[in-house]
Amino acid sequence: MKKRRIAAMALAAVMLTGCGGGGGTADTQAPAAGGKDAAATQEAAAGEAITITMVESLTSPERTAVLREIADKYQADHPNVTIEIISPPLENADSKITQMLMNGSGADIVEVRDSTITQYATNGWIADLQQYIDAWDEKDTLTESADEVIHYFQDTAYMMPYGFYQRGLFYRPDWFAEKGLDKPETWQDIYDAGLAITDPSNSRFGYSFRGGTNGYQYADTIYWCWLGTDKIADPTAAYYLKDGNGATIFTLPEIKEALHFYKDLFKNTCPTDSIAWGFSEMVQGFVGGTTAMLIQDPEVIATCSADMGEDQWALVPFPKGPSGQAVFPNGFAGWGLTSFTEHPAEAADFLLFLSNSENNTYFAKNYSTIPIHSNAAEKDSYFSEGRFAIYMDMAAEPDVYRHAAYPQMYEAFATYKTEVDVMYQKYLTDEITDDELLSWLDEFWTKAYEDEGQKW
Amino acid sequence: MKQKSKLRMRRTRFIFFMVLPAVVIPMIFTYYPMIKGSMMAFQSYNLMNVKNIKWIGLENFQKLFAHSASNSFYTTMLNTVKWVGLSLLFQFGVGFGIALLLKKKFRGASVYQALIFFPWAVSGFIIGIMWRWMFNGTSGVINDILMKIHLISQPVGWLADKGTALYSCIAANIWYGIPYFTIMITAALRGVSEDLYEAADVDGASPLQKFTNITVPCIRSVLLLTVLLRVIWIFNFPDLIYSMTQGGPAGSSNIVTSYMMQLVQSLDYGLASAVGVLCILFLVTFVIVYMSITKYAQEEA
Numbered sequence: 001m002k003k004r005r006i007a008a009m010a011l012a013a014v015m016l017t018g019c020g021g022g023g024g025t026a027d028t029q030a031p032a033a034g035g036k037d038a039a040a041t042q043e044a045a046a047g048e049a050i051t052i053t054m055v056e057s058l059t060s061p062e063r064t065a066v067l068r069e070i071a072d073k074y075q076a077d078h079p080n081v082t083i084e085i086i087s088p089p090l091e092n093a094d095s096k097i098t099q100m101l102m103n104g105s106g107a108d109i110v111e112v113r114d115s116t117i118t119q120y121a122t123n124g125w126i127a128d129l130q131q132y133i134d135a136w137d138e139k140d141t142l143t144e145s146a147d148e149v150i151h152y153f154q155d156t157a158y159m160m161p162y163g164f165y166q167r168g169l170f171y172r173p174d175w176f177a178e179k180g181l182d183k184p185e186t187w188q189d190i191y192d193a194g195l196a197i198t199d200p201s202n203s204r205f206g207y208s209f210r211g212g213t214n215g216y217q218y219a220d221t222i223y224w225c226w227l228g229t230d231k232i233a234d235p236t237a238a239y240y241l242k243d244g245n246g247a248t249i250f251t252l253p254e255i256k257e258a259l260h261f262y263k264d265l266f267k268n269t270c271p272t273d274s275i276a277w278g279f280s281e282m283v284q285g286f287v288g289g290t291t292a293m294l295i296q297d298p299e300v301i302a303t304c305s306a307d308m309g310e311d312q313w314a315l316v317p318f319p320k321g322p323s324g325q326a327v328f329p330n331g332f333a334g335w336g337l338t339s340f341t342e343h344p345a346e347a348a349d350f351l352l353f354l355s356n357s358e359n360n361t362y363f364a365k366n367y368s369t370i371p372i373h374s375n376a377a378e379k380d381s382y383f384s385e386g387r388f389a390i391y392m393d394m395a396a397e398p399d400v401y402r403h404a405a406y407p408q409m410y411e412a413f414a415t416y417k418t419e420v421d422v423m424y425q426k427y428l429t430d431e432i433t434d435d436e437l438l439s440w441l442d443e444f445w446t447k448a449y450e451d452e453g454q455k456w
Numbered sequence: 457m458k459q460k461s462k463l464r465m466r467r468t469r470f471i472f473f474m475v476l477p478a479v480v481i482p483m484i485f486t487y488y489p490m491i492k493g494s495m496m497a498f499q500s501y502n503l504m505n506v507k508n509i510k511w512i513g514l515e516n517f518q519k520l521f522a523h524s525a526s527n528s529f530y531t532t533m534l535n536t537v538k539w540v541g542l543s544l545l546f547q548f549g550v551g552f553g554i555a556l557l558l559k560k561k562f563r564g565a566s567v568y569q570a571l572i573f574f575p576w577a578v579s580g581f582i583i584g585i586m587w588r589w590m591f592n593g594t595s596g597v598i599n600d601i602l603m604k605i606h607l608i609s610q611p612v613g614w615l616a617d618k619g620t621a622l623y624s625c626i627a628a629n630i631w632y633g634i635p636y637f638t639i640m641i642t643a644a645l646r647g648v649s650e651d652l653y654e655a656a657d658v659d660g661a662s663p664l665q666k667f668t669n670i671t672v673p674c675i676r677s678v679l680l681l682t683v684l685l686r687v688i689w690i691f692n693f694p695d696l697i698y699s700m701t702q703g704g705p706a707g708s709s710n711i712v713t714s715y716m717m718q719l720v721q722s723l724d725y726g727l728a729s730a731v732g733v734l735c736i737l738f739l740v741t742f743v744i745v746y747m748s749i750t751k752y753a754q755e756e757a
Contacts, residue, residue, distance in 0.1 A: 095721070098503060119723065123506050200610060203594055211616075212704060273593025273613030275705050276621075281592075290594045411504040418722035419526045425706035429618060432525055440525055 051082045052347050055100060057093040057111040058333060066366045070359050074350055081346060101125040104340045108347040112159040112336040114152075114329075115417075118409045121153045126336035129157040132348040138356050138373070145403075146372040149332045152236065153409060160355045161334035163369025165297040167221075168315045168390055170304065172292045175204075186320045187225060187261065190293055194269025197292045206269030208285045208294040211428060212278040216420045218295070219262050220406060221328045223249065225321025226258035229402045234456040235330075238404035239445050246449030250442040258321070259427075259434055266428055275428055286313075295319075297331070298368040301387050315387050317394050318401060326394075329405040409455045412448035419444075494736075496729035503723035516730035528707035529715070535622055536711040539629070539697075540690050546630040547690075548683065551637025556671075558638070559645050569642075576635035584699025587628040591615050591700070615701050618708040625697050625709055632696065637682060644678035645671070680750050687746075688739060 056067065064087050071083035086107075088096040094116055100107045101120060112120055120126045133139055133150070142150075149161045171184055171193075181193045194206020210218050224238060227249060233240040241247045249255055266275070271290065274282070286294035287307045294300070295318070304313045318326040335354065341347050353359065357373040364371035365382050370391055377384040377392065384392055394401040407413065420441075427437040500512045520529045558569055575583065590597050593613030602608045614624045652670045661669070672679070694714035697703060703710030703718060710718075712735055719728035 098723075102503075102506070119504050122504065203611070205594075213702060271594050271613070273616030275613075276616045276701060278702075285594065288595060411502070414502070414504050414723040418718050422528065422704070422707045423526055425704060426525070429706055431618075431706060436525060 049080045049082070050343050050346060051084055052108045052343060052350055053084045053086060053106060054109040054335075054350075055086045055088070055093075055097050055107045055111065057088075057090075057097060057113060057116075059087040059090050059093060063367050066363055067354075070354055070363065071350075073359075074353050081350070083350060101338065107338050108341040108343060109335050109337060109351055111333060113333040114331055114405070114408055115413075117153050117159060117336075118411065118413070120336060121156070121158045122411065125339055126158050127339045127341070127344065129160060129337055129348065129351075132345075132352060133157055133160070136352050138352070141357055141373045141375050143372055143374050145330060145332075145370075149334065152332075159334040159336045160351055161332045161372050162355065162360060163333070163364045163367070163371060165299070165331035165333075166370060166391055166394070167295050167297060167318055167328050168394075169317065169319055170286060170294040170296060170300060170313055170315055172286075172312060173314050174312055175292050183314070183316055184293065184319060185316070187222060187265075190319055191261070191265055191269060194265065194293065198269050200271075203290055205271050205274075205285075205291045206293060207265060208277070208282040208291040209266050209270035209274035210277050210279075210282050211266070211275035211421075211425060212281070213421060214278070214417075216424055217329065217406070219259070219424060220404075221295075221318075222262050222321065223255050223258045224327035224402075224404045225319070225325060226254045226261075226323060227252065227327075228321075228323030228325050229327055229404055232404055235403050236405055236409065237407035237456040238327075239407050239441075240449070240456075246446060246454070248442050248445045250438045250445070254322075256434060256438060259438065263428060263434075275425055298370070298388065298391065301368055305387075315390055317390050320400065325400055325402050327402045327404045330403040331405075407445070407448075407456070410448045410452055412444070412452065416444060416448075493729055494733050496726050497733045499726050501724075501726035501729070503725060512726075516727050517734075519727060520730055520734075528710060531707055532703075532710045532712055532715045535709065536691065536713075538622065539626060539711045540687060542623075542626050543629045543633060543690050544683070544686060547633035547686065548637055550630070551634045552641055554634065554638045555641035555645060558642050572638055573635045575632050576639070580632070580693065580695030581699045583628065583632050584696045587624075587631075587696070588615065588700045591624050591628075615709075616705055618705055621701050621705060621709040625700050628700065629690070629693070629696050633686070633690070636686065640678060640682045641675065644675040648674045684743065684746055687742065691735070691739065 054067075054071075056064065064085060067085055071085060075081060075083060087093075093111075094113070097107070097110050097116070098119070101110065101123070102125075110120070110126070112126065117126075129150075145164060146161050149164075150157050150159065152158070169184060169190075173183070175197055176183065176193065179193075179196045181196060182189075184190050184193055190207060196206075197204055198206045209215075220238075224232070229235065229238075231242055231252075232238045232249070233242050233244065239248050239250070241249055271285070274285070277285065282291075282294060283296065283300055283303060285291040287303055301315065318328050320326045335351050337344060337348055337351060354363075355372065357375055357379060360373055361371050361376045361379045361383075363369075364376065365380055368388075371383065373379075382388060410416075423432070423437055423440055426432045427434065497516055498511060498513060500508070500510050500515070502508075520527075554572060558565065558572075589595075591614040593599065593611050593616055596611075596614070598614065599608070599611040603611070612620070614620050648671065652674070653666060656666050656670060691711075692713055694711060694717055697709055697711055697714040698717055701709045703714050712731060716728050716731040716735070719725075719731060
């Protein structure tokens with residue numbers, strides 16, 4: 001016991017002298033690293049050793065390595081700060097984070113996603129970042145999308161996004177050439193090309209359908225492409241009609257038409273077992289040579305590059321609907337500061353360091369997300385050339401390529417998410433009719449509006 | 457006199473302190489969470505908003521038994537019966553058979569034994585992922601084999617069809633559970649004295665007579681116990697279903713425990729806890745009935 005205490009004291013002494021020695025260099029290097037929150041930086045550099053714990057959600061070994069690299073860079077400039085990155089297994093990372101947040105300890109920075117921000121903010125688990133952002137010298141280069149997301153929930157700066165996931169259409173140019181087809185630009189093109197290519201006896205199908213977890217998101221994008229965004233109340237709550245007092249889109253004839261298209265697409269151009277496909281099956285279906293088209297996030301670019309020939313895949317903008325628009329969610333995720341952190345200033349300083357133009361661009365490139373600073377393309381030509389360029393092309397035509405998302409700010413959304421896929425599967429297997437599905441959707445969201453009011 | 461009572465006091469206190477950990481530890485780590493968790497069944501306990509937790513009586517249970525298009529709890533309960541019944545029947549039958557075969561000495565018996573026991577050592581989730589790809593409708597190996605031996609003419613979406621999804625999961629579960637019965641029954645068979653069989657041979661008993669009159673009665677208690685434990689385990693084993701079908705398509709392969717996992721994911725802990733309470737009630741009733749029936753049979757024998 002006594003021995004251990006002496007050892008601990010010795011260790012503490014070594015650490016103290018260690019950071020004393022490093023403090024001087026940190027002061028001189030801090031401005032170069034881009035941190036304007038000089039007061040916090042200086043205080044931290046001069047102060048005692050602290051540990052900042054960061055918990056990530058969408059983990060992968062490659063991504064953790066990138067984060068570690070940036071954290072090491074920060075630690076080199078701030079020798080008294082240790083950044084600890086916790087990476088729970090992907091499948092239940094969000095519930096792990098929820099547990100930590102409920103406990104009120106053990107985390108300073110957590111990964112916040114579009115699907116979790118409502119829960120974290122409603123429960124008061126994450127803090128307002130406004131004062132830190134106001135004092136940040138890189139706030140002016142943030143893109144408009146980034147600004148929107150920072151204030152996503154109740155106009156409070158609950159998170160700093162690290163990037164966006166926008167969907168594009170991956171297709172097989174070699175198969176298209178075989179059949180003499182042009183590159184697909186609309187949903188109708190997808191359907192027609194799908195019909196031409198589908199040949200079950202050869203295990204070839206048109207489209208990688210997602211009927212499993214989160215399949216409803218694909219039905220939603222088709223609805224919005226049919227409807228256009230003009231009738232929608234808000235891009236973040238696109239189930240509701242503009243000035244509708246809580247009336248939903250699910251009663252409109254366009255939606256019914258789009259739903260029929262969705263079912264035809266599944267029945268005629270997709271493998272039957274795709275009714276149960278989730279992310280990995282739909283990607284495997286495309287990469288493994290079963291399906292000719294796939295709509296997915298940019299992170300699939302890396303998988304295609306690794307497993308397919310250069311002439312076997314191409315990435316084109318999101319398909320348009322009869323409205324002339326291509327509407328899809330601008331999926332986002334980022335970092336939030338816990339409301340109970342003991343080192344808010346230091347943790348916020350690291351959070352903004354992670355989000356500065358240089359580090360965010362580096363992160364976005366290695367993790368295939370769309371960066372949050374408008375000068376990213378100047379910093380790295382990766383974002384203006386090659387496969388990734390379609391996202392810049394889409395951004396250049398904001399009237400055609402528009403964003404809309406499911407109303408994730410409603411508390412009812414958690415229940416919706418677990419029930420909705422089952423309802424679509426029942427419709428696709430003819431257990432319920434189109435009217436039954438649409439009236440269920442309409443009732444669910446009308447009730448949510450009654451219970452929770454207007455939340456956008 | 458005073459001395460004696462003092463001594464007894466001291467002894468009582470000693471016993472009290474010795475017993476204390478055995479009482480306190482299960483209280484803290486088993487019964488407190490269980491009771492606290494069960495209380496959630498009667499609350500509106502949603503992690504979407506922990507500031508708004510309140511008592512709502514039996515509302516969660518009413519929601520479970522409500523008749524509506526989006527409620528699949530009735531299918532789920534029926535599935536659970538099929539899942540437990542069929543899995544148990546085949547696991548037990550095949551496991552028993554292999555155990556009887558392993559009783560005979562043959563060359564390579566130990567290698568064979570090790571191979572049979574192998575699946576038991578692998579995590580349920582990994583088994584589930586493995587079978588999910590084997591049953592895959594487009595690139596799965598099971599379709600490939602069935603087509604090569606001309607049992608089917610085109611690929612079947614085993615996990616995508618409402619008629620086959622649950623049975624595919626049961627098939628995987630049978631494969632996974634056989635070693636359990638083989639291990640337990642092989643061990644029990646080793647304890648049966650050879651003398652009994654030799655005596656039966658002298659009396660000219662047939663193999664079937666030896667099986668029903670010697671083997672089964674001798675290992676009866678092991679059989680009863682393994683079946684009881686197995687029922688509880690299969691009931692509480694959503695891992696395979698969760699990793700193979702997530703209860704789909706359209707809720708057609710959900711069992712009660714995988715359904716509960718989905719409710720936990722929807723952050724509605726109150727509703728999930730209501731399912732949990734029903735599970736406990738069901739299992740306790742089952743154990744009581746099972747025990748009384750088998751005890752009755754024992755007395756008759």
